[in-house]
Amino acid sequence: MENRYSRLHFYRRISLWISLLIVMFSIYLSSINNEISALDTFFYDQAIQQNLQPQTDLSEVAVILVDDSSLEALGQRWPLQRTYWAQFFQKISTYNPKMVGLDVWFENPEPLDAVDLALDISDQLQMFPQSSLPQFQQMINTLEEKAMDLNGDQKLSQAIAMVPTYLGMACVQGNFNSTSALITNIEVNVEPKHRCPSLSTTHPIIGISAMGNGSIDVPRDIGQRIRRYAYFQKNPTGTIHSLASVMSELDPERDPIFQKLYRGETWLTFVPSSEINVISFWKILSSDNDPQLKKMLEGKRVIVGVNATGTEDVVLSPYAEPIPGPFIHAIALANLLQKNALQVVPTEFLSFS
Secondary structure, eight states: OHHHHHHHHHHHHHHHHHHHHHHHHHHHHHHHHTOOOHHHHHHHHHHHHTTOSOOOOOTTEEEEEEOHHHHHHHTOOSSOOHHHHHHHHHHHHTTOOSEEEESOOOOSOOOOHHHHHHHHHHHHHHTSGGGGSHHHHHHHHHHHHHHHHHOHHHHHHHHHTTSOEEEEEEEESSOOOOOGGGOOOOOOSSOOSOBOSEEEOOOHHHHTTSSEEEEOOOOOOGGGBOOEEESEEEETTEEEEBHHHHHHTOOTTTOHHHHTSBTTEEEOOOOOGGGSOEEEHHHHHTOSSOHHHHHHHTTOEEEEEEOOTTSOOEEEOTTSOEEEHHHHHHHHHHHHHHTOSBEEETTEEEEOO
16 A cells, blocks of 8 residues: 555655646746746746645745725725825834835825915914014924924925835826836846836836836736746836835846846745744734744835725736735745846756755
């Protein structure tokens, strides 16, 4: 009985390795033809689901999500008010993360109706003859302080400066006015396969305080699943980093891992979503020197995104499970740091490194 079981186990392992060799060969052929076929993706999915890929260690990466429970606790809808984001950065800075990367972006300035009203009343009060009286001066000062407190963009900009932060940029169709000053073009030895017609960046009032920006666009493969990640992307201004690439802090001109990418992108080594530790946005916001959070965040590269109902930032993984979009950036970042992605290159077989 034991010998029979051993033989079955042996044959099963042989069949799995044959499947892996087939996917390696099919991806190699597709890299030559510059095409991805249904056969490629089928065998890739099988290799991932059967754990025939290098292990992905997420110990250097943390994920924080604005989920339904966070919005409910705050009494908010998405998008969140900027003042809550400012509070978040103030809180997370106390846990000393290595850096924070936002899988969101702040396209337009927040409305300042309340700020303008407070300042207008303050200006009117100063025109009164009695404005020099202590009571008037106190009201004027209170209104000006309230105006500053209501200016979410300014508060967020100041809070972002408290921790090294990289902001997301979104790929959009058609002509879009992005802030070119916030886009950092890089030099690489490849022509990126993924092209972005136009970028939408964070408003400069906020973006000026960040360390840099990275694209959060993740192209979908056959079956609308995410299998590959574009570490570099082409846009009208030049070549830009993805969020995972810029957060790795690796040098694209010198680090060997970048030379192995096929036109700036690669197949990812995935993990089931159950293996990714997720922290609620509200848990950070409501914390006060929490030792558990300190252990989870100190020295980590933190991806922050949204997974609330109706936000539509949900994708399919090779496991055919819906997962939050920020997971993709976290996995891509871990792959890059460990240099264990499934690299597709034009002149060699798919390789593990």
